[in-house]
Amino acid sequence: MSIYNVFMLLAGLTIGSASMVVISKHPVRSILYLIVTFFLISANYVLMNAQFLAIVNIIVYAGAIMVLFLFVLMMLNLSKDNEPKSPIIMTAAACIAGGSLLTVLVASLRDAVVCKSFVPAVNDDQGLVGILGKELFTTYLLPFEITSVLFISAIVGAVVLTKREKQIID
């Protein structure tokens, strides 16, 4: 089983589960399919020698964000029945738009010229934590610090937004 086949399998499964995310009627199933998609994308990362990112992808995305989504979904108590419907014209327009977007993007990227006869570099320890960390804390220190600020603002925002007004009871 060559790498090529593995890749093709992974790719096919990824596309399939992504489609199921969009298609499936039950919202909980959509979320579960999305989690599967994330796992598959992590597998792709591993193939490309980015092991750290693969793990981080699973932990952050599938582990935290999707759980959050699921949590909210459960809280809102939605099911297949109160799934909103859209008019057929909207569906048609969406399909056409999406299809044309795909066509156009592929067409434009088809002629993407990669510089000359490029020999892909082999860097075995490229995706390792140590190397990434060194880059992160030297070249990209400022964005790193700013992301901490970003997190704080997101947390504060989320808390402030969802706080219930205290009812004053006489």
Place this chain on the structure above:
Amino acid sequence: MSIEQLVPLIIALPLIGGFINGVFGKKLPKVLVGSIASIAVFSSFLIALTVFLQLDEAVKINLFTILNLEDFTLNARLLVDNLSIWMVLIITGVGSLIHLFSMGYMSHDEGYYKFFTYLNLFIFAMLILVLGSNYFMLFFGWEGVGICSYLLIGFHYSDVQKGMLNGLAARKAFIMNRIGDLGLLIGLFLLLSQFGTLEYTELADKILIDQIPVTTWMMFAITICLFIGATGKSAQIPLFTWLPDAMAGPTPVSALIHAATMVTAGIFLVVRSNFLFEHVGAQFTQDIMLYVGLATSLATAFIAMRQNDIKKVLAYSTVSQLGFIFVALGMGAYTAAIFHVTTHAFFKALLFLGSGSVIHAMSDEQDIRKMGGLKKYIPITNITFLIGTLAISGFPLLSGFFSKDEILAHALHHSPIIYVLLALSALLTAVYMFRMYFVVFHGEFRGSNHAKNHLHESPLNMTLPLIVLAVLSIIGGMLNIPSLLGGHHWFTHLLNHNVGGLKEVVEVEISNGQTIMIMLSASILTLIAIIVSYNVYVKKKNVPVSDDQIKGWTKLSANKLYFDEIYNSLFVKPIEWISEKGHQFIELFLLNGIISFATKTIDRSGELVKKWQSGKTDWYILWMVCGIVGMVIYYLVKI
């Protein structure tokens, strides 16, 4: 004080009086307002008298420079020579008498202080007109008196009954004056382009001494334009219909403006420009002036024969006398013209003030058919009015006799036909004036009982000016007594002495025999007229009939020869029609259409674009995707 210091004072005093009355007049007591105005004008008169006695050579007083271009400078400069100072004397002298009269006449009026403000401003503008040393100052004064006349004619614009009519009369006067002003302005432009200067003395030098060649056509154009301006202000055919309508103003206004001063502005203009009119190229203009004056004189004398409003008769007689004077100007008899202007100022002001006194006595009634037998009730007015009527009819040895005779003599010298027509006009003058006198003051009283009970002689401040003017009307003829009777033509020599251009006018030599003949025939005609009028209106007790009983030639006369109606259909109605159509088409359809088209387009396009903003997120995202697709396609296709 020298002349240079006194003359600006003459002009400044009425301006100051007008300013004080205009700003503070509302709060001052009425007597004070009237006195300030009258004293201002009277002081100007006294100062002018002093200057007149001192004056020998013409004096120029430079006030300030208005424009200073490369090839043309315009100065505010005064020219004091015998002509201008004489006009100043008339204006301020008769003006101060009229101010005094107005103190009594307008004493019950609401806008007392306004009236005196306007009167003073009018005197100011008129003084600038006569004292200016270039055509620009004349034009400035010209416009100024036009405005003041508009304000004064329409003075009672808020009167309940006649307010609208007063306003319309004022407007008519202003517009007709304006038509004349256009002619004057074009004339001034032609003068400027031809000679490069507007100063009287410089122009006189250029034409008379340097003999600059001017084409006949240009000279004709200049003089005819100036004459058109004079026609507007001095009410000749075809621009005379405003003057009878202007009788809607208060009587002192009619006396001052339309008898003594403003209407003489046109004549003053022609006399000042005598070197232009005497030029070879302007012969045709002089002929036109002569015939227009003659036609005006006869036509308005005819109309006056059957007018029944006391002021309208006087108005038409003013126009007729002005026609007389224009005939004189057309023959080149400039000094005779100014002489007649002077005597006319005296007796016409007297007649108007007298009629004011009559109207005051009759509690504001102006129709002579409702008067009669007034000599018992208002004796002073009666005597003075009689003197005025005698003067205007040319009764021997009164002022009018001498001045008319001068003009008649020139006419005889020019052409016998003109003389006969002019004598006819003089005869008609005597007839209608005495008609009016006899109907008003003799016979039985025909008015209402209410009016009869209120008949009273006017107060002193109204009768005093009448008496003064009556005396002047009697002795005024002495100014220019011909050598036959022992006089020296003093006035003619006075004007010829230092007025530019007049010396060069060839004086007409009239033999003694001709003078006697003219005098005798004029006297006989006048006496005949008086006797005939007396017969018709006193002996036979003929009374002018009411409006519905008029027939025949009298209808033509009573309806003013239909001049107003002709003008209405020829000019007023077409212009109104055009402006109505213009309003409908251009304004309502075109302009409104364009603007509303623009607004509607913006509106509708806004409505269209609004549909895009549905508020639905999915549509927005769809459009976003479409946009991205479009952009990528664009870059694909371009590359």
Place this chain on the structure above:
Amino acid sequence: MVLASIFETVSIQHYIVLSTVLFVIGVMGVLLRKNAIILLMCIELMLNAVNLLLVAFSSYFGESDGQLFVFFIMVVAAAEATVGLSILVLIYRNTRSVDVGIFNKLKG
């Protein structure tokens, strides 16, 4: 087996196409679904497609900048999901529905 670079067999074009297809699926999900939560999820899918492409290129050129960029994208995606969901909860509290089609208060 020692993993040499994957790009000796699989060319970069494959990853480009894969990433594009995933992205377009995300876009169509956003257009087709009216449930707000599914909408947010499809946005996450789009972000992941981009992540995939970035890592692919990073691995192709042998530099680790691309992976670090993916790192930051994940950070931002997490923050955005948080805030987005809290807003959604608020809306649900007010309108009792998560249908995107009925939020048309911004209608012009």
